Amino acid sequence: MATIEAIGLSKRYGARNALDGLTFAADAGEVIGLLGPNGAGKTTTIRLLTTILEPTGGTFAVAGVPSDQPHRIRRRIGVLPESAGYPARQTGAEYLRYAARLFGSSRHDARAVAGRLLTDVGLGDRAGARISTYSRGMKQRLGIARALVNDPAVVFLDEPTLGLDPAGQREILSTIAAIAERRGATVVLSTHTLTEVEQVSGSVLILDHGRLRAAGPLAGIVAGAGSLSAAFLDLTGESGHD
Amino acid sequence: MTRWTVVAEQESRDLWIGGRGPVLVFGFSVLLSAMTYLAATNQAMNFLEQREAVNLTVQVGLAVGVLLTVVVSADAISGERERGTFEALLLTPVSRRAIVVGKLAAAMTMWLACLAVTLPYLWVLGRGVAGAGQAALLALTVGTLVAVGLGGIGMLFSGWTNSNKTSLAGGLLLLLVLFAPTQLPALPRTGFGQVLTRINPIGSALHYVSQILVGRRGWTNDLSYLAAPVVVALVVVAVLIAAGPRLVRLTAGLR
Numbered sequence: 411m412a413t414i415e416a417i418g419l420s421k422r423y424g425a426r427n428a429l430d431g432l433t434f435a436a437d438a439g440e441v442i443g444l445l446g447p448n449g450a451g452k453t454t455t456i457r458l459l460t461t462i463l464e465p466t467g468g469t470f471a472v473a474g475v476p477s478d479q480p481h482r483i484r485r486r487i488g489v490l491p492e493s494a495g496y497p498a499r500q501t502g503a504e505y506l507r508y509a510a511r512l513f514g515s516s517r518h519d520a521r522a523v524a525g526r527l528l529t530d531v532g533l534g535d536r537a538g539a540r541i542s543t544y545s546r547g548m549k550q551r552l553g554i555a556r557a558l559v560n561d562p563a564v565v566f567l568d569e570p571t572l573g574l575d576p577a578g579q580r581e582i583l584s585t586i587a588a589i590a591e592r593r594g595a596t597v598v599l600s601t602h603t604l605t606e607v608e609q610v611s612g613s614v615l616i617l618d619h620g621r622l623r624a625a626g627p628l629a630g631i632v633a634g635a636g637s638l639s640a641a642f643l644d645l646t647g648e649s650g651h652d
Numbered sequence: 653m654t655r656w657t658v659v660a661e662q663e664s665r666d667l668w669i670g671g672r673g674p675v676l677v678f679g680f681s682v683l684l685s686a687m688t689y690l691a692a693t694n695q696a697m698n699f700l701e702q703r704e705a706v707n708l709t710v711q712v713g714l715a716v717g718v719l720l721t722v723v724v725s726a727d728a729i730s731g732e733r734e735r736g737t738f739e740a741l742l743l744t745p746v747s748r749r750a751i752v753v754g755k756l757a758a759a760m761t762m763w764l765a766c767l768a769v770t771l772p773y774l775w776v777l778g779r780g781v782a783g784a785g786q787a788a789l790l791a792l793t794v795g796t797l798v799a800v801g802l803g804g805i806g807m808l809f810s811g812w813t814n815s816n817k818t819s820l821a822g823g824l825l826l827l828l829v830l831f832a833p834t835q836l837p838a839l840p841r842t843g844f845g846q847v848l849t850r851i852n853p854i855g856s857a858l859h860y861v862s863q864i865l866v867g868r869r870g871w872t873n874d875l876s877y878l879a880a881p882v883v884v885a886l887v888v889v890a891v892l893i894a895a896g897p898r899l900v901r902l903t904a905g906l907r
Binding site for chain 1: 669670737741743745746
């Protein structure tokens with residue numbers, strides 16, 4: 411059953427088309443890689459599907475909820491936004507408790523959820539430390555924990571490994587794989603790093619200048635060009651990506 | 653607990669625990685201490701009648717308390733946009749209106765803290781004339797009206813702009829424009845001057861307070877002077893609630 415369905419999704423800013431007629435579907439438990447060069451429309455796609463922006467055309471449904479019920483969609487999704495900011499003075503536990511309470515948890519449940527998720531992402535021993543003392547990798551893991559606070563059906567991760575060292579990247583990727591496997595959630599992974607998509611994704615969307623250039627199982631896209639990198643470069647005319 | 657109260661609770665914690673709330677209130681108390689010392693010494697030398705000293709303290713407490721409330725509310729939305737923390741809040745199922753109301757309620761805690769700091773000074777200056785209790789009640793009612801109205805305008809500025817500096821500058825400029833006429837000694841008390849005083853929520857509120865504390869008039873005698881603060885508070889809250897979904901967006905101006 412499709413947990414994400416987008417039909418002709420478009421977003422215009424004045425005369426500029428940030429996204430033009432995106433149509434795709436994703437199933438439960440699937441990790442879908444969202445690829446494209448800078449300005450391709452990856453973040454716009456995520457912001458549309460997460461109801462932060464309103465589309466100028468097209469329709470979509472996330473977790474079975476149509477786009478005209480944004481508050482219901484937000485109940486069913488978890489998001490790690492691109493370059494997310496964190497309240498420096500809050501502790502990791504306080505940050506997650508607040509998020510859980512905004513999703514309707516009681517004080518007691520919010521405390522339990524925060525403790526469990528912090529342990530899951532390896533921050534259990536730093537739960538009481540202020541976020542300002544966290545490294546970049548720890549903040550990314552905290553952001554992923556926040557995205558899971560409402561036990562979402564669909565998780566959107568926008569550049570989750572940006573600025574992380576190889577060990578940090580590996581940790582995040584294993585967390586992403588676990589989200590899809592153990593929770594059965596659909597994960598939309600937006601990234602510039604093609605090797606990450608090859609490691610964890612079963613299918614891929616490749617965007618360029620707001621248009622969908624390719625969509626489908628990773629194996630199918632790789633088979634035509636020999637490698638994901640070659641396929642990406644063919645489809646986008648880009649060079650310099652790994 | 654409804655969602656706006658969850659937002660208000662956390663915003664208040666962020667303001668008062670490790671935030672700038674205590675620093676602002678400390679500065680406020682230093683200012684009030686200096687002002688009270690001057691008022692008390694002038695009173696001792698018979699330059700200032702006791703009721704005038706109490707009135708002066710209420711007026712300074714109200715003006716500066718509202719100023720600090722505007723400083724906090726003007727940061728509420730644009731500040732989060734600048735710090736990159738707003739998107740996470742927008743991604744929750746909490747309604748945009750609940751976010752606005754929660755943030756305004758948290759900003760009001762700044763006014764309540766300023767009021768609490770003002771009370772001992774009123775008690776010291778107003779002992780014996782039965783004016784301290786009345787002054788405290790006036791500060792609570794009239795000051796809260798003005799703080800809700802102008803704090804709400806600060807939040808509107810905050811929602812309309814992506815820059816914290818712009819929203820803060822807008823809020824402070826508005827306060828300056830409203831407060832400056834109250835300090836003009838030659839403002840005529842009839843005709844145009846009277847109209848200016850009545851339409852100015854700060855000017856009319858301060859006039860109402862001084863009529864009761866210094867002029868010893870009843871609470872109902874000059875009630876019409878409260879029209880501007882009441883109307884501004886009601887209209888601003890209504891606009892905030894009605895326009896909440898348009899104000900509370902990731903970027904000001906874009907849909």
